[in-house]
Amino acid sequence: MINLRSLFVSAWMGVQHDLAWTYPPVSLALQVVAPFASAMTVSMIYWFGSSNSGAGVSFNPTQLAYVLVGSTLYAHVAAYAWVPTVAIAEGKNLSVFQHIYLTARSTAVYVAGRALSSFAISVTTSLAALAVAYYVLGSFLSTTVPLTVTPVTALMLGVALVADIPAALGLGYLLGAYSLYASKFEWSLPGYIAGLLMVFSGALFPPSILPYPVSVGATYLPFTQFIAAARVAIVPGVSGNYLYSLSLCTLGGAILLGVGLMVYFAAEKKARKDGVIDRRMA
Amino acid sequence: METRPWLRTMKARALVRLWSIFGERLWIIVNMGFPILSSLALSLLYYSIGATSYIGFAILGGVMVAFWGNVLWSMASQFNWDKQEGLFEIYLTSPASMSALLIGMSFGGIIGTAPSAAMVITVGWVLFHPVVAASWLAVALTFLLTLASLYAMGMTLSSLYLTYGREAESMNNVLQEPVSMVSGLYFPALGAASPYPFAIQAVASLVPLTIGMDALRKSLFRGMDVGSIWPSLVTLAVMAVVFLVISDFALKALESKGRRDGTIAVRIR
Amino acid sequence: MALDGVSLGVNRGEIFGVLGPNGAGKTTIIRILSTLLLPTGGSASVMGFDVEHEPEKVRHVINMASGADKAGYDFISAKRNLWFFSQLYGIEPHVAEERIGDLSERLGLTKYLDRKFYALSTGYRQRATIARAFINDPRVVFLDEPTIGLDVMTARSIRDFLKDEVRQHDRTIMLATHNMAEVEAICDRVAIIDKGKIIAEGSPEELKRKLGVPALVMEVSPPEKSFDALTQVAGVRGFTSASDEERGLSTIQVVVEDDGSARRAEEAMAKSGHKIIASWRKETTLEEVFVAMVGRGFKEREEQDGD
Numbered sequence: 022m023i024n025l026r027s028l029f030v031s032a033w034m035g036v037q038h039d040l041a042w043t044y045p046p047v048s049l050a051l052q053v054v055a056p057f058a059s060a061m062t063v064s065m066i067y068w069f070g071s072s073n074s075g076a077g078v079s080f081n082p083t084q085l086a087y088v089l090v091g092s093t094l095y096a097h098v099a100a101y102a103w104v105p106t107v108a109i110a111e112g113k114n115l116s117v118f119q120h121i122y123l124t125a126r127s128t129a130v131y132v133a134g135r136a137l138s139s140f141a142i143s144v145t146t147s148l149a150a151l152a153v154a155y156y157v158l159g160s161f162l163s164t165t166v167p168l169t170v171t172p173v174t175a176l177m178l179g180v181a182l183v184a185d186i187p188a189a190l191g192l193g194y195l196l197g198a199y200s201l202y203a204s205k206f207e208w209s210l211p212g213y214i215a216g217l218l219m220v221f222s223g224a225l226f227p228p229s230i231l232p233y234p235v236s237v238g239a240t241y242l243p244f245t246q247f248i249a250a251a252r253v254a255i256v257p258g259v260s261g262n263y264l265y266s267l268s269l270c271t272l273g274g275a276i277l278l279g280v281g282l283m284v285y286f287a288a289e290k291k292a293r294k295d296g297v298i299d300r301r302m303a
Numbered sequence: 304m305e306t307r308p309w310l311r312t313m314k315a316r317a318l319v320r321l322w323s324i325f326g327e328r329l330w331i332i333v334n335m336g337f338p339i340l341s342s343l344a345l346s347l348l349y350y351s352i353g354a355t356s357y358i359g360f361a362i363l364g365g366v367m368v369a370f371w372g373n374v375l376w377s378m379a380s381q382f383n384w385d386k387q388e389g390l391f392e393i394y395l396t397s398p399a400s401m402s403a404l405l406i407g408m409s410f411g412g413i414i415g416t417a418p419s420a421a422m423v424i425t426v427g428w429v430l431f432h433p434v435v436a437a438s439w440l441a442v443a444l445t446f447l448l449t450l451a452s453l454y455a456m457g458m459t460l461s462s463l464y465l466t467y468g469r470e471a472e473s474m475n476n477v478l479q480e481p482v483s484m485v486s487g488l489y490f491p492a493l494g495a496a497s498p499y500p501f502a503i504q505a506v507a508s509l510v511p512l513t514i515g516m517d518a519l520r521k522s523l524f525r526g527m528d529v530g531s532i533w534p535s536l537v538t539l540a541v542m543a544v545v546f547l548v549i550s551d552f553a554l555k556a557l558e559s560k561g562r563r564d565g566t567i568a569v570r571i572r
Numbered sequence: 573m574a575l576d577g578v579s580l581g582v583n584r585g586e587i588f589g590v591l592g593p594n595g596a597g598k599t600t601i602i603r604i605l606s607t608l609l610l611p612t613g614g615s616a617s618v619m620g621f622d623v624e625h626e627p628e629k630v631r632h633v634i635n636m637a638s639g640a641d642k643a644g645y646d647f648i649s650a651k652r653n654l655w656f657f658s659q660l661y662g663i664e665p666h667v668a669e670e671r672i673g674d675l676s677e678r679l680g681l682t683k684y685l686d687r688k689f690y691a692l693s694t695g696y697r698q699r700a701t702i703a704r705a706f707i708n709d710p711r712v713v714f715l716d717e718p719t720i721g722l723d724v725m726t727a728r729s730i731r732d733f734l735k736d737e738v739r740q741h742d743r744t745i746m747l748a749t750h751n752m753a754e755v756e757a758i759c760d761r762v763a764i765i766d767k768g769k770i771i772a773e774g775s776p777e778e779l780k781r782k783l784g785v786p787a788l789v790m791e792v793s794p795p796e797k798s799f800d801a802l803t804q805v806a807g808v809r810g811f812t813s814a815s816d817e818e819r820g821l822s823t824i825q826v827v828v829e830d831d832g833s834a835r836r837a838e839e840a841m842a843k844s845g846h847k848i849i850a851s852w853r854k855e856t857t858l859e860e861v862f863v864a865m866v867g868r869g870f871k872e873r874e875e876q877d878g879d
Contacts, residue, residue, distance in 0.1 A: 305662070307662060308661075308662030311659045311662050311663075312659055312660055312662070314659070315655070315656045315659030315660065316656070318652075318656070319645055319648060319652070319656050322647070322648040322652055323645060323646075323647040323648055326647055326648060326688070327647055330647075388641065388643055389638060389640070389641030389643035390643045390644075390645075392606075392608055392636075393636075393643055393657065393660075393704075394660065395607070395608060396606045396607060396608060396631055396634065396635070396636050397631055397635075397657075397660040397661060397708075398628060398631045398632050398660070398661060398662070399660035399661070562607070562608065562609055562610045563610050565603075565609050
């Protein structure tokens with residue numbers, strides 16, 4: 022049974038952990054840097070490739086917006102989907118994790134709280150990164166990046182962001198299950214997740230260019246549909262159906278969350294049986 | 304400086320790194336993940352927009368991102384992690400040279416990262432058959448000098464990170480992507496084809512990666528030989544020496560300050 | 573100020589203990605002598621080399637280990653860890669190999685040499701840490717709580733090893749600890765430190781003899797945290813107590829000047845409403861020496877510093 026107080030206090034701990042290592046506004050500002058740079062890199066790649074390839078290929082601002090939005094949002098998902106991993110690994114190393122386990126008898130609520138606080142921070146920093154990148158790209162490339170931000174489109178984007186939470190949590194629980202049971206290499210998982218999302222979530226290019234049947238799987242990933250819905254919301258001229266993508270994202274997210282929780286609880290049970298709940302990471 | 308003990312220390316530290324990496328086979332696979340996948344994603348981006356002639360840039364970028372990640376996470380942060388584990392004070396109370404330790408880490412890091420780099424090239428080659436027109440001597444020299452200057456920069460950063468402590472990891476997060484962005488890992492950051500204004504190009508040129516990537520692309524994809532890219536080679540060599548000198552000086556100064564302030568072996572958990 | 577006017581000398585070939593509660597300054601002494609920390613005043617030297625001006629020379633002849641750290645690289649074996657540290661001292665590989673074998677055998681580590689460091693239990697990691705502290709054949713070894721957290725058998729075998737090292741190889745060991753049994757078991761001389769000051773120095777037997785009389789131990793009921801009545805008793809130099817709520821009593825160790833003081837202490841307890849369940853005299857320990865000097869035991873001193 023979800024204990025709301027545990028959820029909130031875990032989220033509070035997440036905020037402390039993510040922001041309190043220095044003056045929080047500074048910490049928040051610094052966390053804008055990485056998604057901004059990542060979005061800029063990908064956008065520059067698009068600009069360079071399309072502007073310097075000769076006949077048949079030309080720079081298209083809408084395509085730039087496509088890449089910019091996709092790269093910002095995949096980074097957002099990658100940033101908070103791996104928080105369960107870090108919460109467990111750090112908790113083990115600091116010898117607090119076993120005490121959380123004993124308190125709540127399942128750490129799933131704690132992990133969810135940490136992920137949700139990270140979601141909140143990541144939304145803030147990602148949208149800030151998107152805004153800064155929008156202006157910088159416009160300045161460097163002497164172009165206007167077509168993005169439509171109105172109360173309606175902002176609401177649509179917000180709904181898409183929230184709809185993606187179950188999927189990201191589900192992924193987080195799957196990664197967390199590994200972290201719970203294993204005792205090494207968990208720190209490398211975020212790199213893999215970021216990389217896989219870059220390739221398969223339609224962040225930078227339509228998943229249809231991937232070979233069949235990989236393209237089918239990639240198209241129906243909840244993360245792909247989340248990014249597609251977000252693009253339809255704020256990039257004018259991009260093809261797609263907002264409600265269709267949102268529905269697929271929600272459905273896929275629910276399935277992934279269910280699977281993630283099942284795997285996580287099974288890992289927790291096995292970790293207890295094998296006595297590794299309080300085993301420190303190597 | 305006694306040469307033999309210095310070399311023994313360097314060799315021992317390099318071996319520790321290699322034993323750690325190759326002793327856990329899974330680690331090699333784990334470390335490859337992001338470089339291969341990011342290189343693949345960006346190659347596919349070039350492919351999706353019809354810019355297939357630049358796919359090689361993405362593959363080359365993936366190779367160097369593996370080394371850049373190693374410089375930040377396994378070089379710059381290493382002494383800080385050693386400090387947390389109580390190893391740093393063992394180093395300090397031994398006659399071992401800090402520079403020897405760092406250079407040993409560099410060698411170990413370069414060799415340990417080589418499998419990731421090789422896999423990026425292999426995957427990229429098999430999937431995309433990028434076109435190269437290489438002057439191989441220039442490529443080899445540029446590559447080696449870029450690594451030398453990059454790891455020398457890592458040595459300098461490690462002494463700075465000793466001061467920061469826990470914030471060091473956050474500094475890595477701040478440095479990793481922006482440097483990738485301005486140094487042109489995947490696209491030209493210098494010259495006429497660069498999207499950056501001159502001021503940014505000038506600042507970016509202070510990072511060895513920027514000069515190195517530019518020279519690597521010229522030698523690998525445009526066949527420019529040593530005679531054509533010698534200014535870049537000289538710059539990289541000078542950078543390597545300068546960073547080595549700075550790191551040596553900074554380590555000594557920080558050690559002295561740390562001993563005086565009593566913070567040299569303080570752990571922040 | 574971590575240390576205040578500390579002045580001590582350690583003779584070659586002895587095990588010298590630095591004993592005191594947490595926060596007394598023991599680790600600070602070790603850090604200064606091992607060249608990790610510069611003194612703000614005064615001077616210190618190891619084997620004739622000044623720690624401030626000749627740290628490189630000091631580092632060639634010392635080594636150190638802390639019980640709080642089981643420092644090593646997790647993903648390589650214990651043997652390779654030891655080999656690595658030997659190379660930091662420029663030791664020839666074949667010499668290093670011999671030393672690793674010898675130290676491992678004497679510390680019971682041989683069977684575990686090929687295990688990765690993270691896979692070793694606490695006890696074996698500590699044995700490896702101790703082995704590392706002797707790998708360079710140091711003249712002086714600094715040990716900071718080397719047996720903390722270890723089981724009795726492991727702690728005993730490490731102490732036996734340390735005694736052998738001093739006896740057979742003429743090493744000097746400085747041992748910082750708050751474990752009085754450890755000091756009494758292996759130290760030739762000990763300095764008792766409190767709040768940065770050396771309050772007593774000598775061999776354990778000398779220090780205990782100075783007190784003159786055996787301590788008084790009382791089990792009283794009901795249990796209490798503090799027994800202020802005893803502070804008013806003439807001839808009571810100090811006391812320390814521990815409560816057992818389950819058994820419903822406190823055990824008080826009182827350092828007294830003479831038998832009369834012991835009798836008065838018993839009377840004071842009875843007058844303050846406590847029933848004395850049992851009382852007896854016991855041989856003086858180093859904690860009683862500390863209590864006699866400071867008026868409180870280690871536990872009470874640490875609690876005081878925490879307030």
